[in-house]
Amino acid sequence: MExxxxxxxxxxxxxxxxxxxLxxxxxxxxTALADxxxxxxxxxxxxxxxxxxxLSDAPSIAxxxxGCGMSRTELIEALRLGSKNPREDRASTDLGRFGLGLKxxxxxxxxxxxxxxxxxGVLAGARWDLDEVAETDRWEVSLIEDDNNIPHAHLFLGNGTLVLWEKLDRVDGGYQQDASKRAQHINSALADAERHLRLVFHRFMERSGKGKLSISINGRDLVPIDPFASKNPATQVxxxxxLALAHGVVRIRSFTIPHHNVLRREEWEELGGPEGHLRSQGFYIYRGDRLIISGSWLGLARQTELTKLCRIRVDIPNTMDSDWKIDVKKASxxxxPAVRERLKKIVERFVQTSKRTYRKKGQKLTDETRVPMWHRVxxxxxxxxxxxxxxxxxxxxQERLPDSLRQDFRNCISLVGAGLPVDSLHADMLGHAETVKASIAxxxxxxxxxxSMVPHLLDRGISKSSIRSMLKTTDMFREEWERIEPVLTEILQQGEPE
Structure with missing residues (x-):
């Protein structure tokens, strides 16, 4: 031997x-449906x-x-594992990378x-069956000559592609012997997938004209979810x-979504999603308009109540996949390093916008001209x-009480303040501040x-119009404004002229 x-x-x-x-x-x-x-x-x-x-004994998803469909040769190549080298140049609209996603x-x-x-107009078909592969241990697909006996094939008309999943052992929840529980589990997973698709592909679904995409599940069209509420006039953009780098340009835009008081409850909840707004703040990273990361600061900031209105959109081209270490699932x-440094500076500056939005609400507590019920010290x-x-x-x-009771009254009010349930409030406010409300008087x-308040404010030189505006935006009066406005009008008419 040499x-x-x-x-x-x-x-x-x-x-x-x-x-x-695999x-x-x-x-x-x-994430599988999105792929x-x-x-x-x-x-x-x-x-x-x-x-x-x-509902059937053999559930399936199609x-x-x-789209443009494939020839038989292209189909066989698409079913090959690693059908494309991730180093190959791709069209800017190509959302694939490893040649593994479909499989x-x-x-x-x-x-x-x-x-x-x-x-x-030419039909081609092929199948991977893992049970057959387990028997033969060979990299072979079965070719299909027609669409007879293929579930959902009657819905497949014209050019395009049908992807059929059968033997759903990873979707049925292990309820193979209980059809009703199996169906319930699959439907629950589909409900989660619905929101995911509405969010991940929202920019394609929001387009008009060429490139617009519609997605439906069991005949029901999905409505896109814009995580930035960019069409809402109260959103700050x-x-x-x-940031130009060797393999492409990174585009960054910061959004401060509206405070929950500005939105309808269903709009606010949809923006926050099932995990709430505390978990939905942070970066939204898109690759070719397709969302791959949503709601994470990626170690550059902490998720806090005061920053939960902050959302930063980051767009990258598919030429930067290796730089960003995009995974097979396109979910992480x-x-x-260069992007991290730039984003760190943006985050430090931008999160102050959201904090100011909340502190502006809290500032009213220390604004003496508004005659607050509570002091913030x-x-x-x-x-x-x-x-x-x-x-x-x-x-x-207090002035209407006898002298002997006035100190007792002040003591009672002091006890109310000392009894403020801070721990409970903190727990309730954490991630769900919009659900915490004051009781209605x-x-x-x-x-x-x-x-009591109107004469006091008039004595301080505040105009009647300013008093009206001030009280209308005070929480305890705003909720009952229709009922108390006539009373306010009567009191103002009795007051001093402006």
Missing amino acids: VGKLIKADATPHASALIES RDIGYTLS IVDNSITAGASKVHIHADT IIDD SASFSQCRRLTILTRCD DPEET AQLP LTDGTIIYQPNLDHPALVEF ETDALEQALH
């Missing part, structure tokens, strides 16, 4: 072992229909698009993947910033809330407060 010559041995992976391993990359039904939709968009589809049969996403949910595709990424770094014993309503009532109590 000295120094290397001896080589065949290390071709065993088909059954590797293909089973099932555990970490897809959910949501299939990526292929539809790359194929130029304008419509994607998802049909799920959850994803049908009206790894499908195998993560099912054991049988069938593809029907029609290009220029910063100018776009750009890492910040390149900062002592040695500690914020203390104390009842305002000098509030006109309390002073007026009785109309008689509000009228009594008006009779």
Whole structure:
């Protein structure tokens, strides 16, 4: 044997072992469906229909698009694992990367993947069946000559592609023997996937004309979710910033979404999603208009109540995949050093916008011209809330008490302040501040407060119009404004002229 010559041995992976391993990359039904939709968009589809049969003994999910379709040769290549080298140049609209998405996403949910595709009117079909691979241990797909006996094939008309998942062992929740529980579990997973698709592809769904995408599930069209509420006039939008790097340009834009008082409850809840606004703040990273990361500061800031209105959109091209370490699922990424430094500076400046929005609400507590019911006092770094014993309503009532009871009255008010349930408030406010409300005062109590406050404000030289505006924006009066406005008008008419 020649000295120094290397001896080589065949290390071709065993088909059954590797293909089973690919099932555990970490897809959910949501991310798996999104990966299939990526292929539809790359194929130029304008419509994607998802049909799920959850009630039969053999449940299945089909994803049908009206894209360009594939020839038989192209189909076989698409079913090859690693069909494209991630280093290859791609069109800017290509949402793929590794040549694994179609297969790894499908195998993560099912054991049988069938593809029907029609290009220029010519039908082609092929199937991966993992049970067959387990028996043969060979990298072989079965070719299909027609669409007979293929579930959902009657819905597949014209050019495009049908991706069919059967043997849903990763979607059925383990309820193979209980049809009703199995259907319930699959439908629940589809409900989660619905929101995911509405968010991930919202920019494609919001387009008009060429490039617009519609997605439906079981015949129901999905409505996009814009995480920035960019069409709401109360949303604050910063100018776009750009960062030119070796492999492309990063585009950055900061948004401060409206305070919950400005939005309808259903709008606010949809923006926050199932995990709430505390978890929805941070970066939203898009690759070719497709969302890959939502609601994370990526280690550059902490998720806090005061910054939960902050959302930063970051757009990257698919030429930067290796720089960002985009994973197979297109669900995670890492910040390149140059981008991290730039974003760190943007975050430090931008989060102050959201904090000011909330502090502006809290500033009213220390604005003496508004005659607050509570004082907000900062002592040695500690914020203390104390009842305002000098509030006109309390002073007026105190003056009607006999001298012997006045100190007792002040003691009672002090106890109310000392009994403020700070721990409970903190727990309730954490991530769900919009659900915490003050109790509604009785109309008689509000009228009594008006009779005390209005003369006090007039004596301080505040005009009647300013008093009206001030009280209308004060929480306890705003909620009952229709009932107390006539009382206020009567009191102002009795007051001094402006």
